[in-house]
Amino acid sequence: MKNKRSFFLSSFTILAFSACNKTDYLDVNAGERPALSANIRFVNARTENTAIQFWTFTQKVTTNALLPGTASPYVATTYGNVQINFTEGSGTAYRASRQFGNSATYSATGGPNGPIAGYYHTVFAAPTKNDAAKDTLLLFYDELSAPAAGKAKLRFVHLAAGIGNVTLKLEQAGTETTLYNNIPYGSAGGSNLKGSAYDSAPFTNVNAGTISLVVSAVEGGTPLPVQGQGLSNIALEAGKIYTVYIRKDGKGLINAGVIAQ
Structure with missing residues (x-):
């Protein structure tokens, strides 16, 4: 009986130690965790005198509509393969959309340079290359050292x-x-x-x-x-x-x- 009791106590100690180790493993300091979002500043560089809002996929990410020539603060957003859109005023119809990070080459609708987690970026809504009456979106990486x-x-x-x-x-x-x-x-x-x-x-x-x-x-x-x-x-x-x-x-x-x- 004594041996059985020792066995159960030893087993309980091992399980408790394992559980404690698991808890310690998951208790990662927040400052050591990898970044889970990209930081994007949005700029209205269009020629139309209309304020616009920016979206990633179907989520609006700008708080206030941006007038021509203005920029948002940096916003924590989705990274990787990301569709960015913009709408005019309080409307919900996308005026332009572009997928970043989904292609090996550039096209009118997509491109290879997607937002990177933990990095800073600027996205412009701007006239297209050959037609100022049409819109496009362009993404640039920002290097913000002093x-x-x-x-x-x-x-x-x-x-x-x-x-x-x-x-x-x-x-x-x-x-x-x-x-x-x-x-x-x-x-x-x-x-x-x-x-x-x-x-x-x-x-x-x-x-x-x-x-x-x-x-x-x-x-x-x-x-x-x-x-x-x-x-x-x-x-x-x-x-x-x-x-x-x-x-x-x-x-x-x-x-x-x-x-x-």
Whole structure:
């Protein structure tokens, strides 16, 4: 009887120890868990004067409708193979949809670069390459490390429908510098195409202060007429990160937008 009691006690001890180990194994510190969402900032770069809402699949992810030229805060969303859509105002009909991460190559409806868990991204709603009256969605990866001391970081995105490849020059304190050459529509200056996927949409460190940007058509080198203040006298603060983009409306006028991180 004593041996049986010892056996049962030993078995209970082993089971209790195993259960304790299992609990310890599952009790992972929250800070050590892998990220379970991607972070996306949404930008309305359309030419229509209508506010829009963004969705991943059938879930609305923007809290407030975005007016043209405005951006949302970063939103924790689905990652991997993701369909992103947008609607106008309080409507529920998708004005444009695109699947990211579902294809080996780019098409009008899909592409290879899906949102990555734990990373930051910007998605633009913008005019399509050849028709400013139609809409598309474009996704870029955001690298948000701090600028160098006394610098700001700058990225330029070409969203002007019907405009060929462009060159971007920066003017500051009487000095002109070429930042990017040969930027195609739907791309950020300095992006590298590897196969059919962008490896990055990089930012460039530039001196903080007031700058002007000149966008020129690669063919002929003619500066593009950007409306209003456009790309002149842009104030860059040290330590901040900026995305500048151009678009062309249905009347053929080129406009610019500046989004600070």
